[in-house]
Amino acid sequence: MKKWTTRGLIFSALFAGVMIALSFLKIYLPISAVPITLQTLAVMLAGAVLGARYGTLAVLIVIGLCAAGFPVMGGSGGVAVLVGPTAGYIFSWPVAAFLIGLCSERMRQDKYTFPKLAAANIVFGALLVYPGGVWWLAHSTGMDSLSKALTAGMWPFLPGDLVKAVLCAGVVTAVRQVYPIERILNSDNAGWAEGDHPTISS
Template identity: 45%
Template sequence: MNKNYNIRSYVFIALFAALFVVMSAISFKLSISQVPITLQTLAVCLSGLFLGARNGLLSILLVLVLTAIGLPMIHGEGGVAILYGYTGGYLFSFLWSSLIIGYISGPLLRNETIWRSKIAAFITLFIVMELFGSLFVYLFGVPWMMHSLGFSFQKAMSAGCYPFLIGDALKSVLAAAIGVSLRPSILKLRETTGTRKLETTGTVIG
């Protein structure tokens, strides 16, 4: 991978990290939930979709590292305590969500059979976003909340899962719609940041 690929990769990693921070800042809490409603999962979906597996993960990792050293990256707050608080399971799951979405979406974006029908492409992308950008997050987030707050499983689900399912589905719809609308731009971005080149060498798939 040449120097130009590296520079473009770093720039877009930083841009999508900034997108995640901005979408974290857009938040409010429901009276029935401990976890704030944000657009974080949308940012995670888009980072994997646009940047691929490796760079998508790195964009989220950058935010978590900056948060750990004290910068106000998450809901305007920073510090290690944020990462190990009751929402920590959700935050760390974002790393793997972006990685998996980046890994799976790459071949889907290039699959001409799927793209013969934009409806089929949209449904396929929606399923990927919903499974790995939304439902997957709860596999880590809910148990960590139970551990951190001493909640029962039912209480943790009521506080940190059920209230968000409809909103998460809508964010998955939006992410899939963006993927369908901007497919040529996404493929070009993956090419020009070296994601496709690395994929062909077997170094990373995204």
């Protein structure tokens, strides 16, 4: 099993900060208790850029801070958020980041990187999040039909999530050309040319 790296842990913390910042960009819809936010984009980016372990860790940091009462979910925090109407989506995020990360780690950088990343983001970053999210939304708000739950928890958000998936794939494809994922996954001195790395490692 590969060791955890200082670089990877730092990136996890940075992406957790990005996820928190993006949570404040939200739009509430009159038909739903679930706001439109960019947090799902941050989840996709975390998995695609950092890989399975560090991407998942970034999301878990945010959830842990929320559980501790810090206002990291768009200005809200505490256990109440983690059992509220959006809890099903929140607890699906670590799974999404992990699966996107697994796919990203196994992708070679080639001309098909963009469509492969887009597909992984759509399947795991968008579609996978909805079953648990919609089910818990319906359960917590007392909805009595699947159609109402889908209208409140999926259909208004799906087009935006598909756009986020494609946007994430484009950003990550460009990033990987200058900063390969191996530099995060490998040892702290990965990416230094022989003889160029510092004599004291962190």
